Amino acid sequence: MTPDTAHPDETAQEQVDLDNEQAAVDPALFEKQPVEPPFARTVHTTPLHLLISAESRTNRWTEWNGYTVPDVLTDLGDEYRALRGAAVLADHSPLVKTRISGRDATDYLQRLVTRDLSSLAVHAAIPVIFCEGAGLVLGDGILFRLGDEEYRLVTEETHLAWMTESALGFRVRIEDVSATLAMLSLQGPLSAACLRDAGVKDIESLAPFAACWADIGGMPVYVSRTGASGDLGYELWADVEDAPHLWRRLMSKGMSHGLRPAGFALRELARLEAALPRAGRDYLSAFAAVMSGDAATPFELWSAPAISLNKPVFNGGRALRRLADKPPRRRLVALVAEALEPVALSTVLSGTRPVGTATTAGFSPALGANIALALVETSALDGSLSLTGRRREGLSTQELVLPARIMEEPAWKMARGSAFPAALGL
């Protein structure tokens, strides 16, 4: 919306002659907006950037989906303690949001994603996977049902071409609404309490993966109980122009609960502790993988992937039915390596044979150990594994081989994350 249209000039409105067909129109409406050439701003920012950059004490930034976002705002340890002990607020606007609407929206999505959506109620969300014809994963995300014939798919990367191609024969409208929608992620055990104080009524009665419209300080906000932290958490979807006000209001109301802003590094760490793979990091979309080994099937990435094989027709269905019968060649597993200090982990070894790669690795404060998500050959999973790591001390680099074991449970998975009603205190 241009400033001219947001605040129409009232004197000009009085001059409009209703009988005149050639009505006077604000010419600014039809002026071609100069398009900024893509190369001119390699720093692409979210609507919350100015606000968040004021919070940065470290000047550490990173790139996420083409946007410049804070990596760490104050201190990763402090942010982590807030996440696990109180609540953190982060800007997740770079996620790709696609709106799917139309008479055939449900049928279309049943075709697109692998799981059955017939139980998905309005104002509910569900994690989904979608595959191409050979059963390789294109992406995964969260699907929200906003109305009878309206959905929103939130993914890490854009899939517009595939989604448009799959829509042939369906009466649906597919739009990328990423730029019109900001997303604030409020995660942590006290996040419900923060929202209650910010003015959301009955927040504790919002079930996991449910969503509702709320009024926060006069702003319409879509609140969903979702998130990738393995704990209680909410995501708030708001208009880009409201987002900064929403951020400020949440920060001021949540102050007493210890709410802190957090950056991208904490999101990655929480995701790693919750053992959730991320597209572009732990696997490549089948359309982006130049080497075919970089793409993966859902059975390799998730131990119990959300696939309804008895659904009659869906993209990749035939290949997935074939793949479901045999054990996957490799598996994405969460490994823990016994070493106290943070070490950069890289290759998974079985004896001396490389059997996999650590795709995401980090130091988990919850376990006090180095953990990693790694794609490992299935045949090696029964034997003893080790991880190669590197530690720098001064100028010297130490190459380490650390004994590793597979974690059966994620490093952080709290019952309160799925408790109903949600806990308002610790």
Added chain:
Amino acid sequence: MERHDAIVIGAGLNGLVAAACLARAGLSVLVLDRASAPGGIACEHEVAPGYRLPRFTLGSGGLPPRIVADLDLPRHGLRFIRAEGGVTCFPGGEYHASYRDGVVQRREIARFSRVDADAFTRYRRDMLRAARVLAPLLAGPARPRRKGLFAGLRARLAKADRISAMAPADLHGLLRLATLPASEFLDSYFESPHVKAHLAAAAMMGATLGPCSPTSAARLVLPWLETAGDAMGGAPETLMPVGGPAALVSALRSVILAAGGQLRMEAEVTDIRIKDRKVQGVVLANGEEIGADAVFSGLDVKRSFLSLFQWKDLPEGLVERVGRVCMRGVAAKLNIALDAAPDFPGLPEGCPSLGGGLRLAAEIPAMQRAYDDWRARIPPRNPLIDVFIPSFLDPSLAPQGGHVLSALVQYVPDVLHEGPWSAERRKALGDLVMTRLAEVSPGMEKHVVAFEVLLPDDIENEIGLTGGDFSYGATTLDQLFFNRPFPGTGGAETPLRNFYLCSPSAHPGPLVMGGAGANAAAALLAAKRKEART
């Protein structure tokens, strides 16, 4: 009589690469060229005092890294500039640029279509996969090695096994790429006509195919051959040697001299002495004879066989086979010197992609019509113009403030339907190109210091390239790989012993700069090693 291990006829880029490889392997090498300076079609030309640019070629492109490393060229002063992929300007004033950065590239495509911006990821994946299939074919001779009956059989079975092991979708993708017209192939990825025309225009340069001709899709992969990178990367980049192709030539020359080789300019070879189908040496225009164990020809295949030998000495059928090789000029070259930087008001200010060149192209159907005109030998009405302004990247090529502009005009027939090019037709072509240039850069015509049009015929007369064909033989699939220059060759060896073809007429042709020269040198060295063993 003077005698050398090897004589290279023609000091073009490939001849120099071959000579440098041989000299570094310890052979005594002599390079002969009738011109006064080395370079062949890459030779430097002063279009006006102080304005230097390659006379016949566009001036972009670099040697593959393996040749640069093998010949130790950086030690001899060779540096490359890596520029962005280039801009295409459309008649309506629209433009579409290529960027190396994946995010910027996708945002650029999203100006036309957001769906296409996402589809670019899949297009890039398929191009890189195809480039990986092609790379081993282009890295050496394309002839299957015959190692005896069983070994050959095993090799073939292994190849059949590899093909049958490919996923049907992958095999289908490769077949589509090898057989479809570029327009249809691009239709399966993109919806925006501008995005498609931008990709097609870059691929069609130098081709005797139009974007709607079958098999032209295979050319789309050419810009990706040297590209590697992460999954979400952008468009391929353009390479240019610092100082232009002349720097490439002088670095190669310096390698040859340092390794004890010799170059003799203004020495035209008129004849090759032959005895029992074995080459003995060469005869120069002044009557001097020089003996050699091996002779390398950097000339195109027609000139190599038809003008250097007595036809009666050649094995039976060779003259006919060489005669059937299709060599037709498709492009005219324009060299322009400007006394001020050209301004492009239609492009955003400071567009970095301009360094990689500028293409004046129409949408695909119009491009195909330009190609149809060429087939009917009609003078170009709406040509595809590839402009490269090397002085943007390297200001030393022009005097202070000035610029040099190279333009290749695509789909220019060597002979018109009405007969040879007349003076009026030639002037009309120059005017047409200048008008098109002035459309994207108004006022450019006022800054022209020098202007020169080289038609395919001029190129043939001046440098001796048959038909003025910069590809040294059409790069259609029937004249590539093991069919280049004629069926059953696929390498530098010829039906004559000790006579090697090191020009792009031989595999891998113009697809890899310097590749033919390196292949030819490798062939002789392998033969020498084999000889030493027995």
